[in-house]
Amino acid sequence: MQVVHSPKQALHEPPWETAGGREVPAYEVSARAASILAALGADGGFTVAAPGEHGVEPILAVHDAGLLRYLESAWSEWQRDGTGAPAILPDTILHARLREGMGDAPEPESPCGRVGHWCFDSATPIVAGTYDASRAAVDVALTAADLVLAGERLAYGLCRPPGHHAARALFGGYCYFNNAAIAAEWLARRTGEPVAILDLDFHHGNGTQQIFYERGDALYVSLHADPRRTYPYYAGHADETGSGAGRGANVNLPLPLGTADDAYVAALRIALARIAEHGGSTVIVSLGMDTYHLDPIGGFALTTGTYHAVGEAVASLGRRMIVLQEGGYHVADLGANVVAWLRGAEGRPPSA
Ligand code: OKP
Ligand code: ZN
Numbered sequence: 001m002q003v004v005h006s007p008k009q010a011l012h013e014p015p016w017e018t019a020g021g022r023e024v025p026a027y028e029v030s031a032r033a034a035s036i037l038a039a040l041g042a043d044g045g046f047t048v049a050a051p052g053e054h055g056v057e058p059i060l061a062v063h064d065a066g067l068l069r070y071l072e073s074a075w076s077e078w079q080r081d082g083t084g085a086p087a088i089l090p091d092t093i094l095h096a097r098l099r100e101g102m103g104d105a106p107e108p109e110s111p112c113g114r115v116g117h118w119c120f121d122s123a124t125p126i127v128a129g130t131y132d133a134s135r136a137a138v139d140v141a142l143t144a145a146d147l148v149l150a151g152e153r154l155a156y157g158l159c160r161p162p163g164h165h166a167a168r169a170l171f172g173g174y175c176y177f178n179n180a181a182i183a184a185e186w187l188a189r190r191t192g193e194p195v196a197i198l199d200l201d202f203h204h205g206n207g208t209q210q211i212f213y214e215r216g217d218a219l220y221v222s223l224h225a226d227p228r229r230t231y232p233y234y235a236g237h238a239d240e241t242g243s244g245a246g247r248g249a250n251v252n253l254p255l256p257l258g259t260a261d262d263a264y265v266a267a268l269r270i271a272l273a274r275i276a277e278h279g280g281s282t283v284i285v286s287l288g289m290d291t292y293h294l295d296p297i298g299g300f301a302l303t304t305g306t307y308h309a310v311g312e313a314v315a316s317l318g319r320r321m322i323v324l325q326e327g328g329y330h331v332a333d334l335g336a337n338v339v340a341w342l343r344g345a346e347g348r349p350p351s352a
Contacts, residue, residue: 001346003040003048004143005158008136009033011129012161014087017174018122019297026125027297027329028174033160036325039335043351045343046156051139058142059135061189062182062211064169066107070118071134071176074111074126082111087125090116120172121232134161134176141179144322145187148282154321156342157183162326164205164286165232173203173232180286180324181211184218187282187322194280196221198271198314201288201326202298204236208286209250216245219278221271223264225299226254249278260301261309264291268313275317282320289328289337296329304350307337311344321345 010030017026040046059068078088093116099105107117115126137159144157163180165173184195197212199205199222212218227236242250251274253267275283289307290298314321323345328334340350 001046001154001156001342002147002152003046003156003158004051004140004147005033005037005048006051006136006140009133009140009160012127012133013129014125014127016087017125018089028161028327029331030160031331032328032334033158035331035335036158036338037335039339043339043343045346045348051136051143052146054139054142058182058186059138059177061185062168062178063166067118067169067171070114071126071131071171074115075128075131077114078111078126087127088115089122089125090119092116093120118169118171120170124172124174124176130161130176137161137163137179138177138182141183141322141324142186144324145183148320148322149187149190152320154315154323154345157322157324159325162288163207163324164199164201164326165203165207167207167210170207173207174327175207178207178211180205180284181208183322183324184212184284187284188217191281193282194219194278195282195284196275196278196280197284197286198275199224199286199326200291200310201286202290202295202300203231203288203327204252204254205286205326206232206235209235209240212246213242213250214244214246216247216249219249219251219275221251221253221274223253223255223267223271226256229257230299255300257299258301261303261306264300264302264306265309265313268310272313272317280319282322283314283317285314285321285323286326287323287338287341288326289330289334292328292330292333292337294330294333298329304333304337304340307341308344308350311341312347315345315347
């Protein structure tokens with residue numbers, strides 16, 4: 001199987017994040033990619049290649065130009081004019097209700113003001129290498145899409161930082177650009193076909209949902225922890241089904257904390273049935289391994305064997321697959337879990 005990854009992605013190495021009112025070591029670190037690359041290498045059935053550069057146009061097909069401009073300039077501006085902190089985090093965030101009934105305010109000019117205009121949480125620091133790494137992750141996703149467009153049945157993009165929380169004009173949730181949404185739009189424009197995105201990360205992909213919410217040609221289907229108790233809290237409920245032309249093309253299957261293998265696979269069957277009803281030859285999988293029973297920030301109880309079964313079940317749709325990495329924070333077992341999933345998707349048996 002062809003795998004795409006860039007060493008530039010390791011340039012994003014945030015020192016910490018905040019979680020539950022505490023400063024904690026960052027979970028979304030380059031050791032995650034190293035774990036996956038080591039496991040792919042040990043398996044021997046994967047060929048890793050660097051991405052091709054795709055420029056900013058596919059990003060602007062999905063994201064607001066102001067978000068791209070902000071992420072491109074944030075670090076140098078912070079060096080010039082920031083607080084001297086080793087990472088950028090907002091302390092004031094543009095909340096919709098602050099402007100209730102008053103229309104939009106202009107983007108502020110100071111670094112502390114600007115970050116809160118484009119960021120929605122305190123878990124997503126910007127450091128020196130964040131922009132280059134995020135651009136590389138987008139190129140990884142697009143190159144994986146190109147492989148499938150060129151005839152591969154399946155390609156894996158080892159994206160990092162992840163993407164599914166990034167909305168059209170907002171970053172957050174460890175995500176800066178929405179890799180899966182950018183790849184989906186790229187594919188839709190090139191094929192003229194509908195496309196389906198299956199999001200298997202523990203967290204709901206609020207960004208991907210938002211980007212395609214009014215689109216009927218892009219189906220978004222997600223299995224995730226119920227947002228009543230879990231991040232990102234404000235999206236991912238079952239009654240969010242799309243609007244306008246997108247009515248019915250958004251499918252949320254929230255699951256209770258503690259969900260284990262059998263209940264997960266049962267929900268997956270429902271997700272796959274919805275995808276089978278939708279047209280198009282390709283499924284983009286947002287693959288998060290934070291559903292793992294040992295994940296430090298997840299709350300499901302999946303085991304490695306189930307990842308193999310899930311890969312196999314998704315492959316049974318008979319569609320081409322662009323598999324893109326999202327979360328998964330149990331670094332030691334992350335690689336083995338990804339390999340299990342991909343072997344299942346390829347129709348190979350689980351490793352011994
Ligand atoms: C990114 B991805 C939990 C705090 C959650 C942000 C989580 C981002 C997850 N106590 N902080 O979907 O894996
Ligand atoms: Zn996640």
